[in-house]
Amino acid sequence: MAVEIPKEKWTAQVRKVTIGATSEEGGTRAKTLTVGGESALPFLHYEGSFPNKPALAVEIRDRKPDDWSPLLLDALGETAEDPAKWAQAAEAMGADLIYLVLSAATADGNPNTPENVRAVVRKVLDATGLPIAVVGPGQAEIDNELIVPAAEEADGERVLLGVCEEKNYRTIVAAALAHNHLVQSKTPMDVNLSKQLVILINDMGLPLERIMMDPTTGALGYGIEYGYSVMERLRLAALTGDKMTQQPMIVDPGAEAWKVKESKVGEGVPEAWGDWNRRALNWETLTATTLIHSGANIVILRHPENVARVRKVIDDLSSATT
Amino acid sequence: MALTGLEIYKLLPQTNCKDCNYPTCLAFAMKLAAKQADLADCPHVSEEAKTKLAEASAPPIRLLELKGSEGEFQVGNETVLFRHEKTFFNRCGVFLRLQDSLSADELKEKVAEADAYHVDYVGIDLYLDGFAIEAASGDPKTFGAAVAAVAEKTKRPLILLAATPDLAKAGIEALDETRPLLYAADADNWEAMAQVAKEAGLPLTVRAETLDELADLTGKIKEAGVEDLALDPSLSGYLDSLHKLTSLRRLALKENFRPLGYPVITFPGSTESVDAAILAAEQIAKYGGLIVLDEFDPSTLYALLVLRENIYTNPQKPIQVQPGLYEINDPDENSPLMVTTNFSITYFSVANEVEGTGRPAWLLVADAEGMSVLTAWAAGKFDAERIAKDVKTFNVADKVPHHKIIIPGHVAVISGELEEELPDWEIMVGPREAVDIASYLKSMWTT
Amino acid sequence: MATHSVTFQPEDKTVDVPTGMLIAEAARQAGLEILQPCGGQGRCGRCAVIVEGAGVRRRSTIRLSSEDVEAGYALACQTVIEDDITVTIPEQERVERRIVTGRSVRKVELPFPYDPATMQPVRVSQLHLHPPSLDDNVDDLGRLKHGLSELGISDIELPLPLLRSLGDKLRQADWQPWIAFEMIGEEGSGRARLMEISAQAFDPLGLAIDIGTTTVTLYLVNLTSGEVLSSAAEYNGQIAFGEDVISRIVYATKGDGLHQLSARVRETIHELLTRVQKRTGIVQEHIFKVLVAGNTTMIHLFLGLPPETIRLTPYIPAANRVPPYSANELGIEAHPLASVECLPGVASYVGADITAGALSSGLVDSEDLTLFIDVGTNGEMVLGTRDWMVTCACSAGPAFEGAGVVDGMRATKGAIEEVWIHSDTHEPTYRVIGGGKPRGICGSGLISLMAELFVTGAIDRGGRVNLSLDTPRVRTGNHGPEFVVAWADETETGKDIVLTNVDVENLMRAKAAIYAGYHVLARSVGVGLEDIQQFLIGGSFGQYVNVEKAIQIGLLPDLPWDRFEFLGNTSVRGTYMALLSRQAHSRVDKVSQGMTYIELSADNTFFDAFTGALFMPHTDMSRFPSVAKIWQDGNGDEVQDEQK
Structure with missing residues (x-):
């Protein structure tokens, strides 16, 4: 019996977004990263085209973080002491994008300064040829204060700036407009809110080709199903022609998975949780791969081993030969 | 195609007689459309309507039931492709594979350990669904003994991986009063395997390399009298699994293609060069039915069982966060304590604002059944009693000896009652909107 | 370049103008002013004029019906002159009338031909009793009953106080009493409850x-x-x-x-x-x-x-x-x-006001798929036909009744009921109920104001006041960002009338809840909004609601305007009908038992629809193609993508 494989006829595709600019494009990056462009649900090669694979971003910090799991700090070793080294290490791990998160305060407890931000951004840009993202610590006032100098310092590099949220996006979008960057539009796990912020940012004059959509996710066991479904719904809407859902999606399984007890804590937890290190690695990986299946175009990771582990899955899924 | 409530209503008597215990015929019809009511509850429905409604409600993926000496397991009956449409129905099974090449003692030890595995996830007890015993020896006697050994240590459902009729029979004979799944009939042995399954009244797995062959085989086996089937589409790796399982689910649901409307069994550890944990996770999200693991490793099993729980939750439940006392920016005993509900968007907006202030704080997330502050208050789910109860449940007093609690401005009205419920506490009324938290803390929290 | 002669009536002024000039510009050259509240954007339709002759080209007729165009109407700001023509500028008032949709509820008319004999259970009738005598010694009550039997009343309820005064009253009336009674029980049962006995005639x-x-x-x-x-x-x-x-x-x-x-x-x-x-x-x-x-x-x-x-x-x-x-x-x-x-209700959140509204709106008799919405503090709605009805309720808040809005008020004298905002200067023009100085803004005014602020870019699609506009009308007040509708010296109160960001949020929530309500209601029975043939809307917005404005803010779906009808207070009207007629009353009873109540809080589909609608006019602009068109005209190229 010849079974006819059912295929969906989608009418639209995900928008292509390119992060980073080479010297020809007015920047200094050795390569750029383009995501999006697919015209079917993830990896269903038989019903659409997939010009770009999902990409991996690796999170680095402007200084050694105080609150990361010891498992992560052990794995990173001394690279975590210096953003330039860290960026190089991330490149060596196989990152497609360096995701630089700025701290609210410096190691000695003083507020972070625009001068320091400029220096760090410069260092990272010099240390790696990869495209970069620069995001603030997530506090509206401080974000605005730190992202503007970062945008100026990286003028023309088509950096992904973040994080734009509904309550605080105007300053960051203005900085992106002024210095030819992109923005990360982040909303709390809701299809409509995702669209709304993209529309508001776009209404400020930033082209859709410069907006990455971050629908937010929870880690495995901590709300991943909501993020998963919101992403699936956004992608289905995108493929059926809803323009404002067609932004490629970036999510942060690294940050989410590494802040939960399962990854952070090794003692005083149930025996049934199993080996701490393996469990923590699984937590980040499975959060990431599950989200890739629901449509993520960029996942942000933290652990070096997981970058390789997830890379292999993406490569296997992206080979159209089977 | 499923009928809408209005279409079903037109088949009902339209008398609003209430004999079905619904207030109107339309209410009953809408419950039927949502598959939350039984047509038999209407004593007045016509035969014609019964026939039409029955056709519309046959499940596109046949239910498969397995039984151990105590445990039961069901899979199938799925009705949607995406979990946001409607809850995925029956959780896919997670089984552990063991070979009969192990000695009886080794088997017993392994089974006992895995069988005893229980882990608590937000109050839900997670465990393995059963065991698959593989006749690696090829010897019916050895296999029978292995099955008996396993059955001695677990009461959960079993899968008998026995590729010949003799082996299958030996396995079946070693068990009584249970309903294991037989594995597997293929193009070569299907007649004999179907015979065994039919005689024993057991469900049978059908295995083939391609979906074409698979559909051929299920047709023949069904004709031979075995209706309860599982499918093994011989998967090789992440992409093959995604493609084949997506096609199978779509064929069943969208084309109502009966020859392939059965649950799927997978062996994620069988493909070399593939990370079994990642493939198993993919199959949990994308249409696996019975997932047979080769290794018992709690650090993986816990993650997979949690993922399955997440994927199979009811998507229509409001998005909730776990009630509890949350730490923001590393609070200490002098940090302010705020309370809000466990509706995710409420929680996120409050938590983000507090985080954004850069100030350490405690956030008590009360169990308001996933409703926002005002809705929960309106429905009596976020009142003084509830807050006081959660203050106790989560031992908040130990963490914040200052005994001051900030309640959302929208529920200022409950402050008096809360004072009664928490007599040694000071109740502070916070801002109505999360966006004003920063300025509120700046002016009201000076310690 | 060719010039054409344009004559304006009734002023009878003629100017010569080059080909391609707008009628509005020609009027200016003739020294005449045509009011253009929207700033010549073709949005408001207030500049409609009547053109004699075919010598014009209408760029846009967005505000005109095909009958209007047939009759010669053209928008002065959107119509260019291509030949000699005569233009009549109608009185402004007439133009206004034409563009306002909705009907007046000022005068309450009889809802149906009224026949108290067959409809009204409460009546006052005179009895002609024989005075008692030694021969005719029937007791007073017996005498009364006998008299009543001639009215078809065979069985009475007589409250004790009335019995106590019966003798006196009959005698005061000289045995020709006027009796007030109410027929009760089954129709034709002859049961009545007596309420009053009087010597004088009066209307109940x-x-x-x-x-x-x-x-x-x-x-x-x-x-x-x-x-x-x-x-x-x-x-x-x-x-x-x-x-x-x-x-x-x-x-x-x-x-x-x-x-x-x-x-x-x-x-x-x-x-x-x-x-x-x-x-x-x-x-x-x-x-x-x-x-x-x-x-x-x-x-x-x-x-x-x-x-x-x-x-x-x-x-x-x-x-x-x-x-x-x-x-x-x-x-x-x-x-x-x-x-x-x-009157009977259906459920905790669908009450007698809705069953009464279903009656008075005509839904109970409708063969076409009809949606009846009562926009009050709770937005309740009923979808269906004469054969079936589903209903739901959502919490909209009192914003459209003028409450919970800083300068909101009821639709009475002094309320701003309609607003136009100039798209370049953002200067508003408004109309006040009663014509005097404004005291506040009523529901219809709020709808119109929101729509105008939105299409002129004074608030963004998220409903935030755009403080970067170059006008003193936008400012940060005590309640945050706000828009000044009327300066203190124009108002009755001597204070500025403003619409604050918080007000806009309240209005957004109200309109989003109502949109989400009927969206989910329609979905629950598997019909689309476009399948609904009639939208009957009750509520106390004001005398008129402009359908177009209500669509622009996303309160109503983007459907042909003739499907909408504003009915004012449908609840009191339905109550009035049931008061007049026992048949109408029993219809309400029947309706209340046949309505199927949908509980919106049972799952999150309502919440989803609500957040989708919490945007101007909706997150999904493609659901509002007519609004998209206007919005696109007023905004840059970036947004054009969205409507494709």
């Missing part, structure tokens, strides 16, 4: 009362002629104890709360009754029937029933259908024996 009166969460409305009705003698409306005195039903319920559970709330609404009714009594000079004792509608909570509070269970799952009211009580028991200043009856 009735009251139809709608107790809204925010507004209470009362009609005084002559039950003989059926006409409404007077009507009055006032804010519900309970507002002081909370703006919405939930707050009232909570208040009712505390101490003396229920008693207080119950007393407050009685006071409001008393106040309204006094007002109509003064206007008409009627005698309150002639009121023999009081019919009350309202949402379930309001009915509970009116009757003094504890409402607590209404708000708690599974949301069960004490009673959806209550028997009649006497005016005396309920403290209504009518005849003490007058019956006071509440």
